[in-house]
Amino acid sequence: xxxxxxxxxxxxxxxxxxxxxxxxxxxxxxxxxxxxxxxxxxxxxxxxxxxxxxxxxxxxxxxxxxxxxxxxxxxxxxxxxxxxxxxxxxxxxxxxxxxxxxxxxxxxxxxxxxxxxxxxxxxxxxxxxxxxxxxxxxxxxxxxxxxxxxxxxxxxxxxxxxxxxxxxxxxxxxxxxxxxxxxxxxxxxxxxxxxxxxxxxxxxxxxxxxxxxxxxxxxxxxxxxxxxxxxxxxxxxxxxxxxxxxxxxxxxxxxxxxxxxxxxxxxxxxxxxxxxxxxxxxxxxxxxxxxxxxxxxxxxxxxxxxxxxxxxxxxxxxxxxxxxxxxxxxxxxxxxxxxxxxxxxxxxxxxxxxxxxxxxxxxxxxxxxxxxxxxxxxxxxxxxxxxxxxxxxxxxxxxxxxxxxxxxxxxxxxxxxxxxxxxxxxxxxxxxxxxxxxxxxxxxxxxxxxxxxxxxxxxxxxxxxxxxxxxxxxxxxxxxxxxxxxxxxxxxxxxxxxxxxxxxxxxxxxxxxxxxxxxxxxxxxxxxxxxxxxxxxxxxxxxxxxxxxxxxxxxxxxxxxxxxxxxxxxxxxxxxxxxxxxxxxxxxxxxxxxxxxxxxxxxxxxxxxxxxxxxxxxxxxxxxxxxxxxxx
Numbered sequence: 001x002x003x004x005x006x007x008x009x010x011x012x013x014x015x016x017x018x019x020x021x022x023x024x025x026x027x028x029x030x031x032x033x034x035x036x037x038x039x040x041x042x043x044x045x046x047x048x049x050x051x052x053x054x055x056x057x058x059x060x061x062x063x064x065x066x067x068x069x070x071x072x073x074x075x076x077x078x079x080x081x082x083x084x085x086x087x088x089x090x091x092x093x094x095x096x097x098x099x100x101x102x103x104x105x106x107x108x109x110x111x112x113x114x115x116x117x118x119x120x121x122x123x124x125x126x127x128x129x130x131x132x133x134x135x136x137x138x139x140x141x142x143x144x145x146x147x148x149x150x151x152x153x154x155x156x157x158x159x160x161x162x163x164x165x166x167x168x169x170x171x172x173x174x175x176x177x178x179x180x181x182x183x184x185x186x187x188x189x190x191x192x193x194x195x196x197x198x199x200x201x202x203x204x205x206x207x208x209x210x211x212x213x214x215x216x217x218x219x220x221x222x223x224x225x226x227x228x229x230x231x232x233x234x235x236x237x238x239x240x241x242x243x244x245x246x247x248x249x250x251x252x253x254x255x256x257x258x259x260x261x262x263x264x265x266x267x268x269x270x271x272x273x274x275x276x277x278x279x280x281x282x283x284x285x286x287x288x289x290x291x292x293x294x295x296x297x298x299x300x301x302x303x304x305x306x307x308x309x310x311x312x313x314x315x316x317x318x319x320x321x322x323x324x325x326x327x328x329x330x331x332x333x334x335x336x337x338x339x340x341x342x343x344x345x346x347x348x349x350x351x352x353x354x355x356x357x358x359x360x361x362x363x364x365x366x367x368x369x370x371x372x373x374x375x376x377x378x379x380x381x382x383x384x385x386x387x388x389x390x391x392x393x394x395x396x397x398x399x400x401x402x403x404x405x406x407x408x409x410x411x412x413x414x415x416x417x418x419x420x421x422x423x424x425x426x427x428x429x430x431x432x433x434x435x436x437x438x439x440x441x442x443x444x445x446x447x448x449x450x451x452x453x454x455x456x457x458x459x460x461x462x463x464x465x466x467x468x469x470x471x472x473x474x475x476x477x478x479x480x481x482x483x484x485x486x487x488x489x490x491x492x493x494x495x496x497x498x499x500x501x502x503x504x505x506x507x508x509x510x511x512x513x514x515x516x517x518x519x520x521x522x523x524x525x526x527x528x529x530x531x532x533x534x535x536x537x538x539x540x541x542x543x544x545x546x547x548x549x550x551x552x553x554x555x556x557x558x559x560x561x562x563x564x565x566x567x568x569x570x571x572x573x574x575x576x577x578x579x580x581x582x583x584x585x586x587x588x589x590x591x592x593x594x595x596x597x598x599x600x601x602x603x604x605x606x607x608x609x610x611x612x613x614x615x616x617x618x619x620x621x622x623x624x625x626x627x628x629x630x631x632x
Contacts, residue, residue: 019081056199071187073403081176092205145205156199156208161216185403210538227449235503256312258384260505267323312381319419320356335362337394382433389438464494475500485573488524497531523601533557544584576623589631
């Protein structure tokens, strides 16, 4: 039975009047003109259609421009007012900005912005990931949940997974939840369409996420299960890495590697030269000169060395983006992306960003590489696609959808779709793996089999929502005990069972690891093994952790156990102390016969935890803990 209606612009959720939605659809020129409603609004015709869709409402808004009118850039903004008779609400946004996770908003502030916890967030007091001062980019996972955990009802809002739009942002203030689809191009022969799902949910964000996952499983499940079969560790190499480096990787259980810096310059991922200088010569002139040049023969021999050590090889490539600037100017001048200031986008060292759509010379170059790669290096076990994360404006090209300053332009996100799809299609036919660094966009990462969270930073807090089923790799260089503890702290929080041992893409002889760092690996690696091939737990409000402790709930691969992770944010390892930890559980599969065991980096194997009803007590939580609980 549908528990949500929208009649005469009155939104009703679970039989309760949520809000009056009248006069909440606004049209703006684009983000730069946010302060006022578009002056030419009377020329635009709006058509709204609301239809039932698998327990939700699908709200479609179409803007059309009469024939003969000049095309222009617009942004569609929908404001969903807060529910009536509610004193507070939680907002969960799948985003790796400061607004990540669950945030409490109390309706007690009379000024512009609500109070979040004890901190007031006013304009320009926070910055967002790929957003501006007043907006957070919502296009990442395309979901937000706004709910009351006490009254146990709420609203989940999402854009369809396969829906191509502009850049979707969210903002929240006293008026409610603002959803803005920005930088669209509207012309008489190109209407702008916006689609939103409105789903009634209980007082938690997880049921809405489960609904979205089941409706768009093709975006979350790997096309090749070989990626989920990986276990152990990951390391970076280049064709000139020494045997000592490979021995180090083997000692630390490396199962796969990214073969990087095999090319002469960025953008030339499959060079036609017979022999060439490694790109490291240019990128790192401060390093000792490389021991000789590179050739295809040397690359194949190096792949053989890795295979002799049972290490799978993922060939480094990009499907858009970075290109050595002099190379781009010589070979692909028509493809150089231009920003609003009228200059090229700076990227890696002396690189620019290029548009790789099929209409450009660079796009044809990338397409040719993709077609030739599987036959050129049939020995590889897959590819590592770097930089799936350039959603920048390109005013030199048009993608048929984006508009800025009343002109059709492009967003580089759009240049990934066809390239990644084709590369994955060719490699998956041969049971090879496609891995990606990033991406921060649901559609861009669709055809990859696993993702890397680079730098062991909060980006893993976003990527774990792409990796509800897919494997997630947390990468950091092991240069200190603290850096290594971050690998395992974020891996536990995100449910990642793959971790990095570093190695190097630019140094040929990797520096030795200290005994103290090696000890961290020794103690923490066993904690991740139980997460192998886990899936996300969608049960509503399944656990409550103490303040200052982060974690999540997963389901084991065989479905017989809950896996709960807990990390003391301030001191996960090096400065952690043994202390008792109490966790409150609300899990459907918990029974009177359920048993719990746990381990920390300093446990002697798995230890019994105290499970009484819905209360779980760990006698000695030591900064990081992982708990296994039997479920029916």
